[in-house]
Amino acid sequence: MQINRIVEFHKALGDLTRIRIIALLQQGPLHGQAIAGKLSLKPPTITHHMAKLREVGLIKERRDKNTIYFSLDTKALESSTQAILFLGKKEGDSEMSVTEAERAAILSNFFTPEGKLKNIPAQRKKRLVILSHIIKGLEFGRIYPEKEISEYLQQFHPDYATLRRELIITQFMYRKNGEYELNPRELWDI
Amino acid sequence: MQINRIVEFHKALGDLTRIRIIALLQQGPLHGQAIAGKLSLKPPTITHHMAKLREVGLIKERRDKNTIYFSLDTKALESSTQAILFLGKKEGDSEMSVTEAERAAILSNFFTPEGKLKNIPAQRKKRLVILSHIIKGLEFGRIYPEKEISEYLQQFHPDYATLRRELIITQFMYRKNGEYELNPRELWDI
DNA sequence: TGTCTAATTAGATATTAGTATAATTATTAA
DNA sequence: TTAATAATTATACTAATATCTAATTAGACA
DSSP, X not given: OOHHHHHHHHHHHSSHHHHHHHHHHTTOOEEHXXXXXXXXXXXXXXXXXXXXXXXXXXXEEEEETTEEEEEEOHHHHHHHHHHGGXXXXXXXXXXXXXXXXXXXXXXXXXXXXXXXXXXXXXXXXXXXXXXXXXXXXXXXXXXXXXXXXXXXXXXXXXXXXXXXXXXXXXXXXXXXXXXXXXXXXXXXXX | OTHHHHHHHHHXXXXXXXXXXXXXXXXXXXXXXXXXXXXXXXXXXXHHHHHHHHHTTOEEEEEETTEEEEEEOHHHHHHHHHHGGGSSOOTTOSGXXXXXXXXXXXXXXXXXXXXXXXXXXXXXXHHHHHHHHHGGGSOTTOEEEHHHHHHHHHTTOSOHHHHHHHHHHTTSEEEETTEEEEOOGGGSOO
């Protein structure tokens, strides 16, 4: 689980109303107006909060006629609460063990003199070297629309979709609502 | 009221900077300016965030000359993350905690000797016992038309519509296009 | 004492986010 | 097709808060 999901998860629980909703749902499913009634809030407010809880995967729902019964995904709740415990623990760093010489060799093997990527290496260690090189042209803190990221990656290799996906998997980048952003260094999969 | 402590705890973790601080501290103690440097932030900002984390009991600190080394109270972190899991759980409110003796008592209280349901219990725990008993006459994997389910339920109680709705809400059954099917056991609301 | 260093406080600003009302959508019932 | 009900969306308003600069506090030590 990547860092931004952890932040979103805790942000979702960092509100008294949403905690009260969770406490209610832990006793059984409820529909929106019932929740609104029990908490003395208006239905749109409940919709707002359910959307937040749903975004972080805590809500299951079931429709019966016009009524939607919300229930708590307790499995998701349990696993999400655990995520932060393992955040800073780094296991075997694959790129840490790459010497500068190896790194240079990998780069010169996979890039043409013009800076084009000949192909995307299958070996994870090499792929990490390639990707960490490619993202040097991106800025921390800047939000990139998907279109811009795709165009940027296309200058290296026509299969920009694979590169884009790899950047997410390796946690070099974070994606939300079709927008991309560099993750902080300590999250990178290296 | 412990609920507000739970809210404050998650609010403290619902911020990217503070999560990054925790990730750093999970690798060992650090002093304020070191944290500021690693995160490219100013010292007052770190003070601000450390205060938030300290308020919810996550930070231990040790002074060495002018330098304060912050470290993570991992025990506190672990126990705080667990708190929400037990929030709404009322003792004896789930079927898990129903003993066989209680179960038998509930069944004999609500069913006539002929197997008719006297009435539908209002208490959730009892309702779950009743419903889980009723569905013993249904087969896993078989698709039931609404008419057949209604007739089946009617043999227990004339208000088959309420029973049918309860079976959906409790996730004992799943409905789509007027057809009903038993859910797998792990989805049941018990 | 006076100076150095790390941390904190104070105050300002900009952004995020919770809640409400009014309008709209989606589904069921007549 | 129309009506009824539950939920959602669209906006607006307000409150909370993350970050900064500048000023201040607290120890350590020469």
